[in-house]
Amino acid sequence: MGVFILGLIGIAIGAVLVIKTEWFLDFFGRIEWAERHLGTEGGTRLFYKMIGIGTIILSFMLMTGLLQLLLRKIFSSGRIN
Numbered sequence: 001m002g003v004f005i006l007g008l009i010g011i012a013i014g015a016v017l018v019i020k021t022e023w024f025l026d027f028f029g030r031i032e033w034a035e036r037h038l039g040t041e042g043g044t045r046l047f048y049k050m051i052g053i054g055t056i057i058l059s060f061m062l063m064t065g066l067l068q069l070l071l072r073k074i075f076s077s078g079r080i081n
Contacts, residue, residue, distance in 0.1 A: 003062060010059030017052030024048050 017024065025044055034047035061067035 007059045007063030010062065011056050014052040014055030014059060017055065018049050021045050021048045021052075 025048065030044045031047055035043040037043065038046045058067060
């Protein structure tokens with residue numbers, strides 16, 4: 001039950017990041033790395049949206065148990081049953 005609620009909170013935070021990108025840009029300012037590597041204008045906006053979408057995907061994975069399975073497969077030192 002707690003993982004489900006945590007996943008819903010993560011989805012809400014990710015949705016806010018995607019929907020309110022302009023507010024985050026005004027509040028935090030531009031990220032030079034994102035502007036340089038993700039496009040000439042709007043690289044920071046794209047970066048905030050990518051963080052939001054990544055948060056949503058990880059939250060869904062957490063809610064369904066796929067995140068734990070993936071982490072277990074990555075960090076295990078042997079076979080997994």
